[in-house]
Amino acid sequence: MKRNSIIYQNLTLSITVILNVLLSSPAQAESFENLLKSSLTPAEAEIHNIMGDKQALETARNACSSLQKGNSVQEFSTQAAISLLQIGLTQEQLKTAALYTGKVIATGVTSFCPEYKSNLQELQL
Numbered sequence: 001m002k003r004n005s006i007i008y009q010n011l012t013l014s015i016t017v018i019l020n021v022l023l024s025s026p027a028q029a030e031s032f033e034n035l036l037k038s039s040l041t042p043a044e045a046e047i048h049n050i051m052g053d054k055q056a057l058e059t060a061r062n063a064c065s066s067l068q069k070g071n072s073v074q075e076f077s078t079q080a081a082i083s084l085l086q087i088g089l090t091q092e093q094l095k096t097a098a099l100y101t102g103k104v105i106a107t108g109v110t111s112f113c114p115e116y117k118s119n120l121q122e123l124q125l
Contacts, residue, residue: 050089051097056104073109073116
């Protein structure tokens with residue numbers, strides 16, 4: 001019985017995530033990109049060029065999915081930071097990339113799941 005409950009919860013969550021992606025119009029994605037790019041410092045813009053629009057959008061949407069699963073912004077940010085270690089950035093780039101990632105998450109939540117905006121206080125940007 002408990003296994004069925006877990007399967008049901010996962011299915012419900014998957015459906016919710018899929019619906020959110022389907023309902024996220026291209027206009028939202030474009031708005032996200034414009035908002036993000038307008039908030040970046042020159043050093044953060046360099047990190048964005050390394051990461052790319054697609055990765056930024058994926059990170060933003062994953063942040064919303066993570067929050068919908070009940071994870072904290074801090075937990076998701078930590079996971080995102082760990083992934084930055086794997087792409088071979090310099091120590092200075094890592095500091096900038098951490099700030100950049102925070103902006104990606106904040107802009108993504110604002111654009112794609114504004115119901116979680118109050119959770120952004122954890123980021124302390």
